[in-house]
Amino acid sequence: MELGNPPSPSLTITGWAIWYHNKAIAIPDVVIAQIQAAPTEALGKFEEELERAWKHMFPITQTSINTGNLPLDHPAWGTTPNPWWRFLTDAPLISEMEAQELNKLRRPLVQPYLDEYGWLVQERKVIDFRGTMTSHLGNQPTMKLIHTVSHMKSCDLLLCCREEIQGILSYMVVWKPEWVVSKDMLRRLGWSMMASARMGTNPLEIPNTYCAKINIILWNCRGALNPDFKRRVMEILVNHFPAMLIITETRVGDVRAAKIIEELPFDGFFVTDTVGYAGGLWLLWKKEEVEVFVLSATEQEIHATVKVPPGAISSLQGRTYL
Structure with missing residues (x-):
């Protein structure tokens, strides 16, 4: 070259x-x-x-x-025309009306959710004693809200990606309470759950009328060097008060990622390197609300245990938590 x-x-x-x-x-x-x-x-x-x-x-x-x-x-x-968030494989943004119609066709039992800033939330997930899984493609603009339906003090988290077709990564997030088997088994379980979910509506999705507070947000940002990135993160925080923010397809890692995160209101973070110029996994959290122990990581995967510190339980009363 x-x-x-x-x-x-x-x-x-x-x-x-x-x-x-x-x-x-x-x-x-x-x-x-x-x-x-x-x-x-x-x-x-x-x-x-x-x-x-x-x-x-x-x-x-x-x-x-x-x-x-x-x-x-x-x-x-x-x-400057930027190679970090303008991949040729990226799906174009569509209007809110078009997105709502697509969501209704794909999941007729779950109404699309627009937050106060007009962001379209494609999916609302819950974590119960069985755990849960969610997935998305890196070329799609995606935001998902995740919360628990019961008070679980510890949960295994596996965030990983793999290349489906050239230039497009498929992401998967698996939450499993009280997991005692290997990470490889957790990964295989997650991909299996993803294949099953493609066959129909996921029973763990919930309607918009469920009034639990959200403490985990999954966002496929498609480029953390985008000038709008920090503004959008602050809108997410004001709207949903997450204890954890999982960001995929950041397209930036290493020192640059750390410099961007320094300006965000999270005091705990872990990032992976990119896959070429694609990929990039960021795990951000507030230490006063959750403890995150990263067990292993590669450029395509983060395996961690998420716990609620003893002193945080009283401050989290009235909201769901891990």
Whole structure:
């Protein structure tokens, strides 16, 4: 894959570059198009320095071409056509009316739910003594609300993804109380539950009239470098007060992920690296409400135990919790 020449500091150039051998090298538009068409392909994987450079692409500005770095709050991240949230495989956004009609056709027993900011919630899930599973494709705009129907003090959480077709990852989240078998068995159970759920309406879905407070939110954000990302997270928090926020398809990991999360009102977090330029799993939580113990993790999976700390039980009375 051929790169362009170093951009001249005296010229006004837009586009993307990598910092390689102590200089900025422009990335041709054809390479950006290849990333957007096949985002799960890892670039530069045969050389450590080059692989690291590809993971830290940055918009070309007068500052970045001299330093190889650009603050994440710089407007160029939003104004430069971005390979992180504009994959060719991404499903286009549709109107609220169209989304409601699609939801009614797919799950006639469960009415679509619009929160106070007009966000469409595709699914409401509950966790009872049997546990639950939910899934989605990484190219779809998705938000789901999850809560418990009984007071469970401990639950195993498995968040994982796998590539279904080129460039599109399929995500699965499995919650299982009092799980004592291996992670591999939990993963196999989850994929089996997902296959069964495709055969019909999931009996653990609940109607919008159920009045329990939500404490877990699953959001497929399709790019945490999107300028609207932080605003949307704050809207979720104001609307639903989650103790945990699970974000998939962040398309950013490593140091950049940590810098973004530092500005969010969660004091516990765990992130995975991306799969090429796709993927990225973020697990965020509030330590005063839940304790999360990450047991193992890869770029495609997080396995954790979620518990309610003893001191949090009294403060959580009146709301459901894990």
